[in-house]
Amino acid sequence: MEVVVEILVVNPNSTQSMTDKIVEAARAVASPGTVIHGATAAGAPASIEGHYDEAMSLPGLMARVREAEAKGIDGIVVACFDDPGIAACRELASGPVLGICEAAVKAASMLATSFSVVTTLPRSVPVIEHLIHGYGLSHQCRRVRSAAIPVLALEEPGSNARIKVRDEILCAIREDRCEAVVLGCAGMADLTAWLSEETGIPVIDGVSVATRMIEALVGAGLKTSKINAYAFPNEK
Amino acid sequence: MEVVVEILVVNPNSTQSMTDKIVEAARAVASPGTVIHGATAAGAPASIEGHYDEAMSLPGLMARVREAEAKGIDGIVVACFDDPGIAACRELASGPVLGICEAAVKAASMLATSFSVVTTLPRSVPVIEHLIHGYGLSHQCRRVRSAAIPVLALEEPGSNARIKVRDEILCAIREDRCEAVVLGCAGMADLTAWLSEETGIPVIDGVSVATRMIEALVGAGLKTSKINAYAFPNEK
Amino acid sequence: MEVVVEILVVNPNSTQSMTDKIVEAARAVASPGTVIHGATAAGAPASIEGHYDEAMSLPGLMARVREAEAKGIDGIVVACFDDPGIAACRELASGPVLGICEAAVKAASMLATSFSVVTTLPRSVPVIEHLIHGYGLSHQCRRVRSAAIPVLALEEPGSNARIKVRDEILCAIREDRCEAVVLGCAGMADLTAWLSEETGIPVIDGVSVATRMIEALVGAGLKTSKINAYAFPNEK
Amino acid sequence: MEVVVEILVVNPNSTQSMTDKIVEAARAVASPGTVIHGATAAGAPASIEGHYDEAMSLPGLMARVREAEAKGIDGIVVACFDDPGIAACRELASGPVLGICEAAVKAASMLATSFSVVTTLPRSVPVIEHLIHGYGLSHQCRRVRSAAIPVLALEEPGSNARIKVRDEILCAIREDRCEAVVLGCAGMADLTAWLSEETGIPVIDGVSVATRMIEALVGAGLKTSKINAYAFPNEK
Amino acid sequence: MEVVVEILVVNPNSTQSMTDKIVEAARAVASPGTVIHGATAAGAPASIEGHYDEAMSLPGLMARVREAEAKGIDGIVVACFDDPGIAACRELASGPVLGICEAAVKAASMLATSFSVVTTLPRSVPVIEHLIHGYGLSHQCRRVRSAAIPVLALEEPGSNARIKVRDEILCAIREDRCEAVVLGCAGMADLTAWLSEETGIPVIDGVSVATRMIEALVGAGLKTSKINAYAFPNEK
Amino acid sequence: MEVVVEILVVNPNSTQSMTDKIVEAARAVASPGTVIHGATAAGAPASIEGHYDEAMSLPGLMARVREAEAKGIDGIVVACFDDPGIAACRELASGPVLGICEAAVKAASMLATSFSVVTTLPRSVPVIEHLIHGYGLSHQCRRVRSAAIPVLALEEPGSNARIKVRDEILCAIREDRCEAVVLGCAGMADLTAWLSEETGIPVIDGVSVATRMIEALVGAGLKTSKINAYAFPNEK
Structure with a gap:
């Protein structure tokens, strides 16, 4: 009998249509034995465009993660390319947690010697550059680019x-x-196949690769370290 | 007639006695023409011990910064050594914003070729190491150490x-x-003089140096760049 | 009906008993729909202890990869912690290729803020340090340590x-x-569970995590980029 | 009664008109309780255009610093963007010492996620790039540019x-x-306001920000560490 | 009487005309007391264009180095700009071993603050970038460029x-x-003088500078360290 | 008939006995066709112990280099491990210029995967660490150590x-x-052979290796780039 793996894919913004699209992308790639639970950060901004939106999304995000942890979730994907609150989520979770930027750029570094990122707004470019610097992959990242579109424009038909x-x-x-090219926004998940075809280059979507990588970590029996930095939050 | 500079010193945790101590430290070093406004992040955890506490402190912190900005504050010090939400505060503010870790380690780099940091809990060590990596000062930081004490123990007589x-x-x-040594917690601000005397080495407190550096940036006519990353948050 | 994923797990040294152990470790974690094909690099040294052994293992390794590629393999794990010939394998392969060091340290970086590596011989320490520098994870790697044992001692009952x-x-x-701790040798794959229990810290084995990560990349529809560095070898 | 802070602003080249302009820039931003002492490095080249000019400016610079230290100066600004002899000045001085490049780029890093530098001659570009590498800010510096003008052209009406x-x-x-943009020459200090207006971007002048930062360090009770690297010179 | 220094200059590809050209370049710069021994890696690809070719060249290269070591060679130059198998050669050799990329870029770093590399094929660009990252000279390397020519085109009249x-x-x-410019292919050795003349910039050829640097290391009495990483290969 | 190469080996301090020892070390390794010219920086401190001594040595050093350049010197070794004024000397010189720290650590990086430096005084440790950071070799340098001896103690029988x-x-x-170990002071040049014997590890002296490397660069036809950073000083 197949072991069931339960994964939370949480959208840190409050736009339900984006959650739906993200969950669809996750389910499209998930293994047969995996159950994808979608969630939306209640009270968060409608889109995460910069550091302030990110800050305001965190309590809603934490609440979703806490609930899932209480129900024994196996692993968590935070589906916003700014990787908001990942370290805080890792404190709350027993299982592995991945942001879609971290998953996508680390995947890119396994498939190509260099990659560029294409995101939505110019103001997200330095956010992503800072993340990639922290992940140690600046030497493989050619450039973070913006297509100069608001996040929610991706939702407009x-x-x-x-x-x-x-x-x-x-x-x-x-x-x-x-x-290779990494798509720098969870809202681009449904464009991946079309973009690969149009451009003839590997195009990497963070939602799908993060979903499969969480499955991989869970499947390899790995959990978030509870020694030191990612220990459960201290009682007050 | 002297120009008055107004500075917000905001404590991202909700412990009023710590706010009082921090405001006292800021006032002790402020220039004659400076008015220090203290504030406490309502609804935040009682102390910031790790990433989760940091995440949960942000909405309260943002509220204090928004209010101060609306009243025309000149500059802002965020008085927690984990530098929570600094980039988000910079989006909200016109004037300069400094976290006490950034201020302290950049000051240390001007006074010595190397420094160590002494913080409270072991779980804060990786948080601070990550900040210093982002500030580009890993090559001058010998080690981040913990004295293995809870943050609030500093408040107990x-x-x-x-x-x-x-x-x-x-x-x-x-x-x-x-x-040189940098004190890795806002709650140590009152120990600086005593520690310098006892150890015979320059001991740097983030609260006082950040307060004076914000004065310096304001005095030099400098403001947060509103191009790109730190532009005011987008309307939704 | 389940899609079958076929993965080559190739041992770059010529010791069959080590191949058997590695394949067993890969099969133990593989998903139901995955078929693991083991292979041994004919003509390679009995163990890879340093750069010379690594160099001498490459033609045998390339032959195994060429054969598997010809048969339409979906992804490849190179099961030696020195990550020998990974870039060359990526030129030969359509699907993704992972060395167990790269897989293990990138996994570690997702589960903990810092890790150490424990390998066999002192002479392998600088090899692994160099790899980790290239993967951009030096800032998260505390130290590469050797337990001062020959590789083949792990095979002696x-x-x-x-x-x-x-x-x-x-x-x-x-x-x-x-x-967290990363095991720095493919021959330690069978010790992981026991070591985790004995030490109470997440212990990461490269063989199992690489196997699952290759599944993840394949499952997310990703392949090795054939633009530039990893293009198929030029005809002579 | 106000405490008086005495700051030496020393021009390492021998052009008096440049000293005058620099002192004026420092006084324009100094706090009410600060006295700015100007000084010119006797015997130094008329302008610092490259490493040789810098080397030849050092004995004159050291003499000015020694004299000021003997009179009990509180802090020192070295007003040349190549930051000549800063470490040597720190050995001579009890109080803090700042070069205008270090002050300006560290200030820029507090106000923006990225900045460029605009200097005078092409030959100064690598000098400044090397300084910024040493200060750990290469990841925030987009580019060091030259406007292709000799230093002294800035003095010609x-x-x-x-x-x-x-x-x-x-x-x-x-x-x-x-x-943000940093002006890469002390001789540009009088252009700052005009350039900000013309370009609509924060323009940072090293002389004014260094003056205020020295005040800040002095005001926070900080002095140059006399342990090890910046200890007073050994007697011969 | 002059001491005779014997140096092996080994071509890791199997094209004899390229070996001849390389040996000629080495002899043209060698000191009077130096004997240059040329060798060609039997069984290697006709040219090294990427990682696979490099992998397949190693056993032939190792054989040439082993033979030379047995005859008491004093130092070794590996004359391919991808620096194939250098660490493995250092395990086999008592004397110093240099690849032409390492020699050329380290020489460039002594003569100029920045350099670019011009190589043959685009696919070699990431190989060389990775080498330069490992040698720690990325901050001095402006760009690695390809002239978009196959290696063997350099042999066609x-x-x-x-x-x-x-x-x-x-x-x-x-x-x-x-x-400065570094030539990124051993096959360009004969163009150096002409290119310097045509371009008016220092043009650095790896074969000649590596030959002279090996002489220098031998002449200074230096040998490859036999402690740890470069110890002779373990007996099996 | 042999080509004569003329090399200046200049001691930036004013202690003649140290110059004698340095020149002796250079002559001991120089090729038959090389003439070593010794010189002492008149007016410099008796020893270079820190940044101030270094600054005060520069005009004397520049004078010696200017004189040698006027007489057509082929290459220059600056024989102090703090590498004082190297970039300025490169502006004055047509031929190549090397400091003994740069030469020694780059040689070490060719012979071993890691090295430590042993210098005289603790205050020189950060100077050397900063140099090695600039040379890009921090990742190969295990530690810079001091033997806690004044420079001139090396001259006392x-x-x-x-x-x-x-x-x-x-x-x-x-x-x-x-x-491997690098000796961090020109005054240790005569101890190299004895130290290698006593410790059984490669011990690298900067004077001898710099002398041979300058020969190598001259022999390979290489000169200091006169484009941009190292162009001859501007006329005033």
Whole structure:
């Protein structure tokens, strides 16, 4: 009989349509024995565009993680490319926790010697550069680029957002000489296949790769270390 | 007539006695023309011991910063050594914003070729190491050490916390060959003079140095850049 | 009907008993739909102890990878902690390729803020340090340690090798203040569970985590980039 | 009664008109209780354009610092963007010492996530890049640029030097996507306000920010560490 | 009477005409007391274009080094810019061993504050970038460029390869603002003088500088350390 | 007929006995066709112990380099381990210039995967650490150690300085697990052979290796780049 693995995929913003899209992307790649639980951070901003939005999303995010931990969740994906509150989530969780930026750039570093990131707004570029510096992958990241679109434009049916993302990837290939491209927003998860086809280069979506990597860590019997930094929060 | 500079010194945890101590430390070093406004993050944990506490302190911290900005504050000190929410505060503020870790380690780098940090709990060590890596000062930081005391023990009159901090500094001098020591907790601000005397080495307190550095940036006419990363939050 | 994923787990040394142990470790963690194909590098040294052994293992390793690629393998694990010839294997392969050092230290970086590595011989320490520098994780690696045992001692039933490995881990916990430990040799794969129990710290084995990570990359639809560095070898 | 703080602002080149301009810039931002003492390095080159000029400026610079220290100076600003002899000055001085490059780039790192530097001659670019590497801020510095003007052209009333500096800043905003600009020459101190207005971006002058930062360090009770590297010079 | 120094210059690919050219370059710069022994890696690919070719060249390379060591060679130059198998050669050799990339970029770092590399194929660019990262010289390397020519085109009399190399160097001067250029292929050794003349910039050929540096290390009485990493291979 | 190469070996301090010893060390390793010219920096401190001494040595050092350049010197060794004024000397010189720290640590990086440095006084340790950071070799340098002896004690016949140096090297082998040791003072040049014998590890003296490396650069036809940073000083 197959072992069931339960994974929380939590959207730190409060836009339900984005949660739906993210959960769909996670389910599309999940293994047969995996159950994906979607969740939305209640009270969070409608989109995470910068550090302030990120800060305001955290209590809602923590609440979702606490609930899932209480129910014995096996692993957690935080589905926003700014990787908000990952370390705090790791304190709350027994199982492994991954942000989609960390998962995507570490996957990229396994598939190519260099990559570029294409995100939504210019103001997210330094956020992502800082994350990649912390993950130790600056030497493999050619450039973090923005397609100059608001996050929620990706949710609007008639917008030209997907065209702008594709054109920015083509630009990255030409100018950055990158060997792979990472999509810098959870809201782009449904564009991956189309973008790979259009551009002829491996295009990496954080939601799907993070989902499968959490499965991998759980499957290898690994859990978040509870020694020191990621120990459960101190009682007050 | 002297120009008045108004500075917010905000304690991201909810312990009023710590706010009082921090405000006292800031006022003790502030210039004659400076007014220090103290504030406490309502709803935050009683102490910031790790990433989860930090995450839960942010909405209260943001509220204090928003209020101060609305009243035309000139500069802001966030008085917790984990530098919680600094980038988010910079989005909200027109004037300069400094965390006490950033201020203290950058000051240390101007006074000595190497320094060690002495903080409270072991779980704060990796948090501070990560901050220093981001500030680009890992090559000058010999080691981040913990004196193994809970943050609030510094508030208890009869505790031996100050003795433990002193002994850890003496250890740092002997083992790390550091040329200065940075105190890794806002709650140690009142110990600085005594520790310098006892150990014979420059001991740097983040609260006082951050307060004076914010004065310096304001006095030099400098403000937070509103281009890109620290632009005011997007309307939703 | 379940999709079958076929993974090559190749031992770059020529010791069949080590291949058997490695394949067993991979199968123990593999998903139901995964088929693990073991292979041994014919003509390679009996163990990889240093750069020369590594160099001499490469043609045999390449032959195994070429064969598997011709048969349409989905992903490849190179099961030696020195990560020999990974970039060359990536040129030959369509699917993803992982060395067990890269997989293990990247996994460790997702579960803890710091880790130490425990390997066999002192001469392997600088090899692994160099790999970790290239993977960008030096800032999270506290120390690479050797338990001072020859690789093949791990294959001898009566040896005290496992005791030495355990004692070195205990030493790492005490002296390095690390939050996780990575086992620095494919031959230690069968000790993981026992070592975790004995030491109370997450102990990471490269073979099992690499196997699951390859599954994850394959499952997320990702392949080795064929643009530039990892393009198929040029015809001569 | 106000405490008086005495600060030496020393010009390491021998051009008196540049000293005058620098002292004026320092006095314009100094706090009411601060006395600025200007000094010129006798026997130094007329301008510091490269490493040789810097080397030849040092004995004159050291003499000025020695004299000021003997008279009990509280803090010292070395007003040349190549930060000549800072470590040597720190050996001579009890109080804090800052070069204007170090002060300006550390200030920039507190106000923006990225900055570019605009200096005078191309030959100064690598000097400044090397300084910034040593200060640990390479990851925040987008680019060091030269406006291709000799240092002393900044002193000539009719020259188009200020136009060239402005145009180079506009170029930096467009091409480097930087969030702030640092002026890479003490002789540009009087252009700051005009350049900020013309370009709409925070423009940072090292002389004014270094003056205020020295005040800050003095005000926080901090002095140069006399343990090890910056101990007073050994008697011969 | 002059001491005779014997140096092996080994070509890791199997193209004899390239060995001849390399040996000629080495002899052209060697000191009067030096004897240059040329060798070709039997069984290796005709050219080293990427990691797979490099892997397949190693056994032939090792055999040449073993033979030379047995005859008491004083020092070894491995004449391929990918520095294949250098660490393995150092295990086999008593005397010093240098790859031409390591020699050339370290020489460049002694003559200029920055340099660019011009190599043959785009796929070699990431290989060289990775080497330079390992040698710690990324901060001095402006860019690794390819002239988009196959290695063996350099051997064809009528090809326009040399023109392409010259044009790429001119491009590097203009766009990278580099102060020196390193030739990124052993097969370019005969072009050095002509390229220096045409471009007016120091052009560094790895074969000649590695030959002279090996002489230097031998002449200074230095040998490969036999402690730990480069100890002779373990007997099996 | 042999080409004569003329090399200046300049002692930046004013102690003639140290110059004599340095010149002797250089001549002991120089090739037959090389003429070593010794020089002492007139007016410099008797020893270079820290940044102030270094600053005060520069005009005397520059004068010696200027004179030698005027007479057509081929290459220059600056024989003090703090590498004083190297960049300034490179501006004055046509031929290559090397400091003995740069030469020694780059040689060490070619012979071993890791090294430690043993210098004289504790105050020189941060100076050397800063140099090695600039040379990009921090990842190969295990530790910079001091034997706690004044520079001139090395000149006193009856002192126990050499014993202290040897004991510190033995300590480095044991504690740092280094594979080679670099002597961190020009005044130790005569101890190299004895120290190698006593400690059984490669011991690298900067004077001899710098002399041979300058020969190597000259012999390979290489000169200091005169583009940009090391261009001849501007006329005033």
